[in-house]
Structures are given as structure tokens and as C-alpha cells.
Amino acid sequence: MNRVRTADRTARAVLLASAALVALVIAxxxxxxGSEGLxxxxxxxxxxxxxxxxxxxxxxxYGALPFLVGSLAATAIGLxxxxxLGLAGAIFMAKISPPWMRAILRQASNLFVGIxxxxxxxxxxxxxxxxxxxxxxxxxxxxxxxxxxLAIMVMPTILGVSEDALRAVDPALEEGSLGLGATRWQxxxxxxxxxxxxxxxxxxxxxFARAFGETTAVQMVIGNSPVLVRSLTHGTATLTSxxxxxxxxxxxxxxxxxxxxxxxxxxxxxxLLMILLVRWVSNRGVAR
Amino acid sequence: xGRQQLVxxxxxxxLWAAGVLILLILAGFLLPILVEGLPVxxxxxxxxxxxxxRAGGGVGAQLFNTVYITGLxxxxxxxxGVGAGVYLAEYARPGRLTEVxxxxxxxxxxxPSIVLGLFGMIIFVNYMxxxxxxxxxxxxLALLNLPVLVRVTEEAVQAVPRSYREGSLGLGATRWQxxxxxxxPSALPGILTGLTLVAGRxxxxxxxxxxxxxxxVSRRFPNPDLMAAGETLAVRIWSVTxxxxxxxxxxxxxxxxxxxxxxxxxxxxxxxxxxxRYRRRMR
Numbered sequence: 001m002n003r004v005r006t007a008d009r010t011a012r013a014v015l016l017a018s019a020a021l022v023a024l025v026i027a028x029x030x031x032x033x034g035s036e037g038l039x040x041x042x043x044x045x046x047x048x049x050x051x052x053x054x055x056x057x058x059x060x061x062y063g064a065l066p067f068l069v070g071s072l073a074a075t076a077i078g079l080x081x082x083x084x085l086g087l088a089g090a091i092f093m094a095k096i097s098p099p100w101m102r103a104i105l106r107q108a109s110n111l112f113v114g115i116x117x118x119x120x121x122x123x124x125x126x127x128x129x130x131x132x133x134x135x136x137x138x139x140x141x142x143x144x145x146x147x148x149x150l151a152i153m154v155m156p157t158i159l160g161v162s163e164d165a166l167r168a169v170d171p172a173l174e175e176g177s178l179g180l181g182a183t184r185w186q187x188x189x190x191x192x193x194x195x196x197x198x199x200x201x202x203x204x205x206x207x208f209a210r211a212f213g214e215t216t217a218v219q220m221v222i223g224n225s226p227v228l229v230r231s232l233t234h235g236t237a238t239l240t241s242x243x244x245x246x247x248x249x250x251x252x253x254x255x256x257x258x259x260x261x262x263x264x265x266x267x268x269x270x271x272l273l274m275i276l277l278v279r280w281v282s283n284r285g286v287a288r
Numbered sequence: 289x290g291r292q293q294l295v296x297x298x299x300x301x302x303l304w305a306a307g308v309l310i311l312l313i314l315a316g317f318l319l320p321i322l323v324e325g326l327p328v329x330x331x332x333x334x335x336x337x338x339x340x341x342r343a344g345g346g347v348g349a350q351l352f353n354t355v356y357i358t359g360l361x362x363x364x365x366x367x368x369g370v371g372a373g374v375y376l377a378e379y380a381r382p383g384r385l386t387e388v389x390x391x392x393x394x395x396x397x398x399x400p401s402i403v404l405g406l407f408g409m410i411i412f413v414n415y416m417x418x419x420x421x422x423x424x425x426x427x428x429l430a431l432l433n434l435p436v437l438v439r440v441t442e443e444a445v446q447a448v449p450r451s452y453r454e455g456s457l458g459l460g461a462t463r464w465q466x467x468x469x470x471x472x473p474s475a476l477p478g479i480l481t482g483l484t485l486v487a488g489r490x491x492x493x494x495x496x497x498x499x500x501x502x503x504x505v506s507r508r509f510p511n512p513d514l515m516a517a518g519e520t521l522a523v524r525i526w527s528v529t530x531x532x533x534x535x536x537x538x539x540x541x542x543x544x545x546x547x548x549x550x551x552x553x554x555x556x557x558x559x560x561x562x563x564x565r566y567r568r569r570m571r
Binding site: 005084093115121216264268 | 293295300321393394398401404407462499522
């Protein structure tokens with residue numbers, strides 16, 4: 001009997017240790033990436049880093065604003081296309097589609113998730129960029145194609161979460177609406193969607209976080225010019241693309257290296273902020 | 289009233305169009321890869337070493353590294369992820385500690401993969417002084433798997449009916465005996481489904497691996513040396529298109545893309561089929 005109880009205690013301790021390890025990992029990431037990044041400000045003023053427009057490390061210029069703007073622009077375009085499409089797909093799957101079509105779409109959504117981001121980037125680079133260059137002008141590379149690729153990458157997330165949210169709405173609400181003579185669309189628009197709103201909003205915030213941090217796919221289509229975005233179809237750079245391009249050529253401990261780590265720390269802080277935002281949105285939804 | 293019916297019809301049409309559009313986009317991505325990539329895959333492509341400058345190289349070493357690094361990363365993350373998930377579902381009481389752990393899992397899940405790659409680089413490449421290694425890549429990749437494994441385990445364990453536990457505890461079993469012998473076997477299908485998701489993501493990951501496992505391969509392959517650099521298929525697609533010198537970069541990228549997608553599908557099937565049998569047996 002005693003042996004069994006010892007096993008019980010040990011198991012509890014081991015499980016708790018695993019859980020604590022997860023907390024330790026995120027703390028270590030914040031500490032290491034943060035301390036590397038913040039050391040930049042020993043050499044470079046925060047004002048220059050956050051508001052400077054010139055990125056020329058060999059000449060000691062570390063303005064990272066163009067990358068922040070590039071990241072925000074590509075992400076915004078991605079959500080502007082991806083969110084409506086994903087939400088429309090979710091409404092279709094939850095309320096309109098016949099079962100066979102729903103089954104096909106569910107498999108399709110799984111396949112989208114299974115395509116690696118480097119493959120999205122490669123297709124964007126070989127098909128989308130030349131098409132945009134030919135039909136819309138500019139260099140082809142830029143925030144438009146990056147946004148389009150991001151839209152497709154975040155769409156399955158929005159689709160999946162929104163469909164669950166729409167299905168979770170109490171059927172009695174919808175039956176009430178239909179019973180009062182509302183059409184199917186009026187019911188969806190006026191009853192189902194508002195009821196599911198907090199979870200849909202949470203999905204969009206998660207999609208923002210994912211798009212903002214996406215690296216390889218964006219780097220392959222953004223053009224990698226370290227200048228402020230000029231048009232939708234001219235080359236620029238994002239926080240992630242600039243890190244992946246330059247990290248290999250900077251010696252550890254140099255200001256250049258630290259500037260890249262500071263950009264990574266910025267990415268980290270934004271993603272943590274999004275998590276807190278998701279919590280806030282979800283809790284508000286429950287409270288109501 | 290007639291106008292509302294018209295709006296309803298139009299909305300239905302638009303929503304159908306969205307569903308069809310999603311399928312068309314998928315086809316637009318998959319067809320070029322399969323049409324141009326599948327013919328590239330032959331025995332020679334799968335079995336020869338890659339060349340840095342000459343045409344005609346294969347991706348044998350990268351294919352091996354992809355499976356090897358993914359497997360190792362799961363080996364590292366699975367016990368910890370399942371352990372933490374079981375803790376949160378079965379043992380954790382509401383309180384500050386639980387809240388911190390839960391927030392950490394969510395936070396880790398949201399960390400961009402490039403940041404995980406840089407963290408891995410600081411720890412394994414620079415601090416431990418390993419340089420670019422398969423081990424460093426796999427450990428960094430394990431951090432990407434970890435939060436997803438915690439979440440799917442927690443959800444799968446929570447979905448096990450309460451009565452199963454009560455039955456076991458009522459018969460005099462301890463908490464751990466109940467967890468190990470009753471709860472976990474019932475939760476296994478859910479955990480395995482999550483595993484396919486995690487494995488698929490790990491197979492195609494690039495940003496974590498470029499600065500931890502590197503963009504080169506060993507001279508001979510398969511080379512299971514943990515301390516060797518290990519470029520994967522996904523990283524190969526990236527390196528050959530963004531900085532490659534080989535004249536047949538497109539052939540290699542298309543072939544590798546098709547191969548990578550096939551690999552993800554095969555791994556899904558390998559886990560899904562036994563799962564189907566297991567579910568039927570449990571019934």
C-alpha cells in the first residue's frame with residue numbers, strides 16, 4: 001500500500017515538474033531574447049530604433065520603423081482578405097452547406113494547414129509575384145502578395161474557430177428568430193453572428209498574431225529592401241524577414257546583432273499582447 | 289417581404305461562392321506543386337546528395353534529416369507536453385500557480401517560430417558552443433511542439449467522462465492508477481489526433497531550424513550523428529530559392545515541395561489508420 005502511495009506522490013511531482021517546465025521555457029525566452037535585444041540601447045537610442053527610417057548598420061544607422069510598418073501593412077492586408085473569406089466559409093459550413101460539401105471543405109481546411117509555410121512562399125514567389133508584376137505593375141514583390149499569402153495562411157484558423165463558434169450558438173435562439181418569420185440570412189446576421197461574436201473576434205486576434213510573426217513565406221515574397229513601404233507592389237521588408245535575412249551575417253554581441261534581437265523581442269511582446277487581448281475579449285464575452 | 293427573400297437568396301449565393309472559392313484557392317496551390325513536383329521525384333532524387341553548385345543533385349540527406357529531426361523533437365516534447373496536459377486537466381487546482389502555467393502555455397503557443405529559432409541559437413549554437421546541429425534543431429523544434437501537445441492532451445483528458453474516474457476510484461485505485469490505467473487510454477485517440485497536427489507542422493518548419501540546424505548537410509548520409517548540421521527539406525526549399533547557386537533550383541524546390549506534402553499526408557495516414565482501429569476496439 002505504501003509503495004502505491006509513493007508512486008502516486010512521485011507521479012504528481014513529475015507531472016507538476018513538466019507543467020512548471022513550460023512556464024520556465026517562456027520565462028527563459030523572454031529573458032534571453034529580451035536581454036540580447038535591450039543591450040542595443042547601450043549603443044543606439046530607442047528614439048532612433050523605433051522612429052528612424054534609415055536602416056544602414058555598416059554606417060551605424062538602426063532605424064527599424066520601416067520593418068514595423070511593413071509587418072503591420074502585410075498583416076493588415078492579410079486580415080482584410082483572410083478574415084471575411086474565412087468567416088464567410090464558416091457561415092457557409094455551419095448553416096448553409098449540404099453535408100457532402102461540408103465534408104469536402106473540412107478536408108480542404110486540413111490540407112491548407114498541412115501545406116508548409118515555405119511552400120506557400122515558394123508558390124507566391126513563382127506564380128503570384130510575376131502575375132502581379134505583369135497585371136498590376138511595380139516589382140511584384142511587396143506587401144500585396146505578402147498579404148495575399150498571409151490571408152490564405154490564416155484563413156483556416158478563422159474558418160475553424162468561427163465554425164465552432166457559430167455551431168455553439170443555442171439553436172433555440174435561431175428557431176425563435178425563424179419562427180417569427182425572419183429569413184435564414186436575417187437570422188444568421190441578426191442572431192447567430194452577434195451571439196458568436198466574442199469567439200470570432202478571438203480568432204481574428206490569433207490570426208493577427210500568427211500573420212505578424214510569420215517569417216519564411218513573407219520573406220520570400222516581400223522583396224527584402226530595407227526601406228519604408230512605397231506602394232503595394234514595391235519591395236520592402238518586415239521585422240521577421242529582416243531578421244532571417246541578416247542574422248547569419250552579424251557577429252554575436254555587435255550592435256547590428258542586438259538590433260535584430262530587439263526586433264525579435266518586439267515580435268515577442270506583440271504576440272504576448274495579443275494573448276492578453278484574446279483573454280480579455282473572451283472573458284468579456286462570458287461576463288455578458 | 290419579397291425584398292428580404294431576395295437578400296436571403298443573394299446571401300446564400302455569396303456564401304456558396306465563398307465555399308467554392310476556398311476550394312479553388314486550394315487547387316491553385318496544390319495543382320502546380322503536384323503537376324510540376326511529382327515528376328521530379330524519382331529514385332535518383334531521393335537517394336543522391338545535394339550539390340551546392342551543380343545541377344542534378346537530390347535531396348536524400350534532407351529527407352532523412354526531416355524525418356530524423358521531427359522524430360527527435362517529438363521524442364523530447366511528447367513526455368513533457370502530455371505530462372503538463374495531464375497535470376492541468378487532472379491535478380491542477382484553481383489558484384495562482386495554475387493560472388501562471390496556463391498563461392505560459394498560451395504564451396509559448398503564440399511565440400513566433402523565428403523567435404524560437406533565435407532562442408535556440410543563443411542557447412545551443414552560441415552558449416553551448418555546439419554550432420549548427422541536428423540536436424540543437426530538434427530541441428528548438430520541441431519548443432514549438434510543446435504548447436500544442438499540452439493543449440490537445442488537456443482537452444482529450446477533460447473529454448473523458450467523469451464516471452470512468454469515479455468507477456476506478458470507487459474500486460480503491462489511487463489517483464495515479466486511475467489516470468494511467470483508465471483516463472489516459474481513453475484520451476489516447478484525442479492525443480494522437482493532436483500529434484498528427486504537431487508532426488505536420490514540425491515536418492514543414494523552417495524559421496526555427498535555419499539558425500539552429502543550419503543549411504548544410506553531412507558529406508555522407510544517412511548520418512545519424514546528433515552533432516552534425518542537418519538541413520531539412522523545408523529549409524532546402526528556402527535556401528535553394530533565396531540564396532542557392534544551383535542552376536536547377538526550381539526543379540529542386542518543386543520536387544521538395546511535392547515530397548514534403550506527400551510526407552505530411554503519409555504521416556497523417558500512419559497515425560490515423562491505427563487510430564481508427566483503436567477507436568473501434570474501444571467501443
